[in-house]
Structure formats: C-alpha cells, structure tokens
Amino acid sequence: MLVPNEMPSIYPLGVVGSGQIARMIHSAAVKLGITPRLMAEDSGDSAALAAPGASFRHPDALSTFAELCEVVTFEHERIDLGMIEHMEAAGQIIRPGARTLRAALDKIHQRRVLTAKGFTFAPFAELRGPDDLLDFAGLFGFPAVIKSVRSGGQSDRGSWVVDNQNDALRVMAEQADRELMIEQFQPIVKELVVVVARRAGGNARCYPVAETTYADGACLEIRAPAAIGTRVKTEAMETARAIAGELDSVGVIAVEFFLTTGGLVVNEIAARPHNAGHLTLENAPTSQFENHVRAILDLPLGPTHALAKAAVTVNVIGGLDGVDPAEHLHEALAVEGASVHLYGKRPRPGRKLGHVTALGDDMEQARELARRAEAALMNRRL
Amino acid sequence: MLVPNEMPSIYPLGVVGSGQIARMIHSAAVKLGITPRLMAEDSGDSAALAAPGASFRHPDALSTFAELCEVVTFEHERIDLGMIEHMEAAGQIIRPGARTLRAALDKIHQRRVLTAKGFTFAPFAELRGPDDLLDFAGLFGFPAVIKSVRSGGQSDRGSWVVDNQNDALRVMAEQADRELMIEQFQPIVKELVVVVARRAGGNARCYPVAETTYADGACLEIRAPAAIGTRVKTEAMETARAIAGELDSVGVIAVEFFLTTGGLVVNEIAARPHNAGHLTLENAPTSQFENHVRAILDLPLGPTHALAKAAVTVNVIGGLDGVDPAEHLHEALAVEGASVHLYGKRPRPGRKLGHVTALGDDMEQARELARRAEAALMNRRL
DSSP, X not given: OOOOOOOOSSEEEEEEOXXXXXXXXXXXXXXXXXXXXXXXXXXXXXXXXXXXXXXXXXXXXXXXXXXXXXXXXXXXXXXXXXXXXXXXXXXXXXXXXXXXXXXXXXXXXXXXXXXXXXXOBOOEEXXXXXXXXXXXHHHHOSSEEEXXXXXXXXXXXXXXXXXXXXXXXXXXXXXXXXXXXXEEOOOXXXXXXXXXXXXXXXOEEEOOOEEEEXXXXXXXXXXXXXXXXXXXXXXXXXXXXXXXXXXXXXXXXXXXXXXXXXXXXXXXXXXXOOGGGTTHHHHSSSOHHHHHHHHHTTOOOOOOOOSSSEEEEEEEEOOXXXXXXXXXXXXXXTSTTEXXXXXXXOOOTTOEEEEEEEEESSHHHHXXXXXXXXXXXXXXXX | OOOXXXXXXXXXXXXXXXXXXXXXXXXXXXXBTOOOEEXXXXXXXHHHHHSOOOBOXXXXXXXXXXXXXXXXXXXXXXXXXXXXXXXXXXXXXXXXXHHHHHHHHBHHHHHHHHHTTTOOBOOEEEESSHHHHHHHHHHHOSSEEEEESBOOOSSSOSEEXXXXXXXXXXXXXXXXXXXXXXEEOOOEEEEEEEEEEEOTTSOEEEOOXXXXXXXXXXXXXXXXXXXXXXXXXXXXXXXXXXXXXXXXXXXXXXXEEEEETTEEEEEEEESSOOGGXXXXXXXXXXXXXXXXXXXXXXXXXXXXXXXXXXXXXXXXXXXXXXXXXXXXXXXXHTSTTEEEEEOOOOOOTTOEEEEEEEEESSHHHHHHHHHHHXXXXXXXXX
C-alpha cells in the first residue's frame, strides 16, 4: 500500500538541512506551489518529518544532491565552504552565495571584509596563541570576549566573556581545537536584529528592527518593533541592507547588532532566515521564509511591514526536566491569541523545540500572552 | 543516498485525500508539531507532492490506513459511507463523524434530518422518475433545479436549472446513472457561506460570513465580510452553529446558504474546510485549517475574527488555453500585497490550481489586487 512519492527529476529548490528553518522554508515553498527537495541529516529531523526527505552520510552527497536542484540553499552553517565555492564556480546556483556564506561562517573574514568597507565592529583580533592575547589585552584590556571564528555550533553560542588573562588562557586551553578570536567587550544596551531579503541585482527589503533577549546563551525572546529611536532604527536597517549588498547576498540574511553606549556595532551575520524573523509569519504580509524562497528563485519580494503594533516571540527550549511541549499543546492552545509553533523534535536540554508568537496593540500584553503559552508548553507556572 | 523517512508507528492524524485541502491541513498540522499521514490517490497529487504520502488502489486500504492513525479525517466526499459507519462503530475516531458525513454526502438525507429540526431549505423532492417530476412541478412549477443527491463530484457542481418539463426530462435521461432530486428555483440575492469549527462536546466558533460569486459552476470569488445586514449575518452564523450541533460535527464544516428575496435558506453542507475559508489563512488569527486540526484532535479552538476590513479570494482555475499559473508566478508576485497560493497541480480546464487572497480597508481595493494577481497567473489581461 505504501509507495514512495513520484518526484520530479529536477527540483526547482533544494534545501540543505532539516531543522525548523528548513521546515518553515518548505512550508513557504509549498504555499507557492513549489515542491522543494530537502537534504536531511536524519530521517527523524524536524523538516524531514514534514516533507519528503533525503539523507546523506558522506561528503560527496552534497554535489549529487545539487545536481537534482536548480537552486540550492542552506539552513545552517555546518558546510564545507571549499566544496560550495567549487560548485558555484562550476555553475551551480548557490543561495545566498559562497561570498555571503564565507562571511557568515568565518567571523575574522567577515570582520576584515566589512570593516574594510567602513562597517563598524568591536575591536577584534585573531587569537592563535598567548602572544595575540597579550597584544590585544595591552591595547583594549579586560573584560574581553573570546569567540569561535567559525559560527554554526549548536551546543553553545561559541563565545566566552573573560575578565582577566588567566580566564582567557583557560578558555584558550579548553577550546584548543577551535580557531578563536578575541573582541573588546561591549557595553551592550540592546541586541538588535535586522532581517533583510535581497534579490540578485540588488532589490532588497528589510523587516522592522527586532530586539532579542538572551538567557544562558540561547535566544529566548524577540520583540518587534525594537524600543529604539528613529535614528538607530534607520542606521540598523541601512547597515543591514548595505551589508547584504556588499556581500551580494541573494535570499534572506540577518544582521545582528549590539546597540552600545557608543553606538551601533555589528555582532554577527546569519546567512539564512533567523529566529528573530519567525514573528513575520504572523506579523508581516510576507514571512521571512516566503521572501527567502522568492528571493532565491528570483521572484519579486513581498511587503515586509509590521501588521501589529507589537509582536513578541518566545522560544520554547528543552529543559533539564525533559518536559515535552507536544504533551502540553492543549494547555498552550487555550491561551487565546497566542500562535504556537512546534518543530516535531524530541526534547533535549537547551534544544529549540518550538516558539510562540503573540501580536497586540501593546508590547507587554503581547509578551504576557506569548509567555503564558510558552510556560504552558513547558508545564511551568509563570 | 535517498532513503524513505522514518515514520512513527501510530500517527496522531490521518487525512484521506490529497488535493489542496489536504495540502493545507497538512501545513496546519505541521505548524503545531504534528506529523500527519496522508492517504493519497496519486503520487502526483497536490498534497502528496508536499508531504510523505501513501497510495491506495483498493477499498480495503482505508481501514488498513485508519489502523495507523488515532484520528482520521476526510478531504473530500468520495467515500464509502457504509465502511465509515462500520469503522466508527468499531471504535475508530472519524472526524467530523459518520453522522455529519452522511448529511454532507446525501442531500435528501441532509434535508430530511435538518428540516425535521426546523432548518429552512427550499422545497424539494426525490426524483426517481417522471411521476415525481409531475408531482413536484404541479406544486412548485418551473423553473426548478435538478441536483445530484450525492455530492462530491468534481467535474461539475451536480446541479441543473430546468425551465420546463422537457428540459427536466432531458436532464433526467442524461443523468440516468445518478440519484437525483428536484428543488424549487430560488430567487437568489446572494450566496453566503459560514465556516464553523466545532469540538466534541459543543464548543464552536464561526468565521465571519463570506459571500461567494460563481461563474460556470465553479466558485470564482469569495468576499468577507459579506455585504449583508446584521440580522442576516446573525441568522446565518446561528444557523451554521446549530447545524453543526445538530449533526454533532467535530472539525470544520461549511454551511452554504442562499439569501433569497424570501430570506435565508440552506443550500448545502460541506464536511470539511471550504474554499470560502481559504482567506482565513491571511485574515484570521487561526486559519480554518488550523482550527480543523485543533478540533479533530480535541484541542482548544483559536480566535476566528477578521483581521482586515475586507478580504477577497479569487480562485485560479485552469483554462481551455492550458496556461500553467506556475509559469507566471513572477508576474503575480509582482502584484504588491496579493498572497498567492498554488497547489502544484498540472493545469486542466476547470481544475482549481490555486487561489489568491488580498486584504484591504476597502472591498473594491482588495478585489482589484486579487484579480490582478489571478489574471497575471493566467497570463490574461484584466
């Protein structure tokens, strides 16, 4: 009785990755009548549960997969950049493109390319050994932040605040198998994110600036619009748009900023739809996922303005108690007006299992709704 | 490299059917973290392209499929009611339930059950032969409407307006292989639809009354809210809610009404999400598809109010010229503010291939947008 689906011989769109971002990209493509092909890592992964999927087990698989697809995009940053550059040179259409992927993957490269063009980052240096540490500390002192040069780790954010030289040497010893960099600690007032969709040729649209609140290294809560002045808002959006242009990005990228007492500095670039843009599913005429699909297939972008005065997303993150939010869907859906998204993942501590978005006329009211639904999912009193 | 997905041994939700309704139910379930199982008719069908699917080729397949699922629902009405009743009696959870399915499938049964409870239909009679015709015409005259008793045909709407006895006899001869009924022709002012979601136990919510415009037997355009007075609005919503209660429906059903010069009469009942509710994807906090999934899994219903002052859906229907809307997605997405849905189907004359929804402050403005995008998809000048 069960037979595999009949699939087209060439897919218009291939998505590498099978987490929640791939799952939501898949839904957005399906809405537009497009049958994407997923390259999954595990058949039980979030996106693989929702879509006909493929598994890979060896590095050659990516180029084999790409041959089946007109356009290939990436959900995550755990990719072999050399292979991507080779594929792009051979004519394969890669989105957002190897240049953007390299900048997103390699924080030193990102900073060199973009500071050379006048974009503002915190002072930074490569950290290959104790000499680099002494040089940097001599100039900028402590506290400082040591970061993994390569982004895309899932178990931690890949950054450590260090208060003195001994702290720094300890982190360097513990992380000896990673390439590291060091950055001046920033007096952060707010963390901001701008999601920008850009087509080949330069047409680009930004979503309103969102504000993120982190706890324990995971992004917990996103609010849009960010509570910032018009000047900062404009600067953040113009900077994000200019960075997308500078990297010649095609698709959705997200630019994370620190708003510091000294102004706006770029923190990181994600070459894909971003957690801070999940609320565009409810709060924009076109979600970041649909605009990503539109952009990478070279289709016109849709409007990105906010529909509500206030929107809040609260992430649903696995706890140490092993609570499965899927078992508490009933209680969460009873929170009138909260929009619940679950990713179909098994619970593990620290794992993103879903998110809840609420819209409202007032930020506190929206936040209260989203938090109540999230607490219900995690079987927790608010 | 390609391996089938690892699927759970028991699915919380099984959907019989693989058209666009199943496709959109699937997306709504995925949003809530649920992996539904589809029972597809053909691997190239709309829903089967977007979701891991199953095919069936013989009638036993339905009960085999149902054994894999905690709850089974139906996208269409081409079902074996006897088998459904047998499965329900054996303890299988069928949604919206055999009682509702029988009423939706059999227009004579529907009318008898509901007129007995005081719901208003047009005068009708079974039409087994010329004697029935003469009896009915003697009482109600012509024009009259001959209808197929059994609903769910896809190639036509299963109804024929007849102006005299010869017309009627011709239709009866042409449709000799169908069970037929005859109904008094109604002086229709408007066609209205109320989509109502109902949980076991009676909790129910209606979406705002929508208004449909047909041409050539296919529903072409839906507007919400309907341009009707408060009294009619209230009567339609209360009637739809009462019918759902009377049939003990669980899930989403749609009640189609004629607003006639003499008042509101029930036209038909669809035991599933309805074309007139597609605009709830953009125009309600909870779409009809999500509320259908919530209701059949006995989860709390979400809010159903309209988000915009005016919403219009225009159906994208295959033309005689064979134009494929997927080839004109570019032009349609250039219509700023129109939300385009394509179902992944191959074009055939009269086939529903997609729909476009536009929201606005003003009905004419929303309609203009939706129609422009639809015309672009069909490569037609407006």
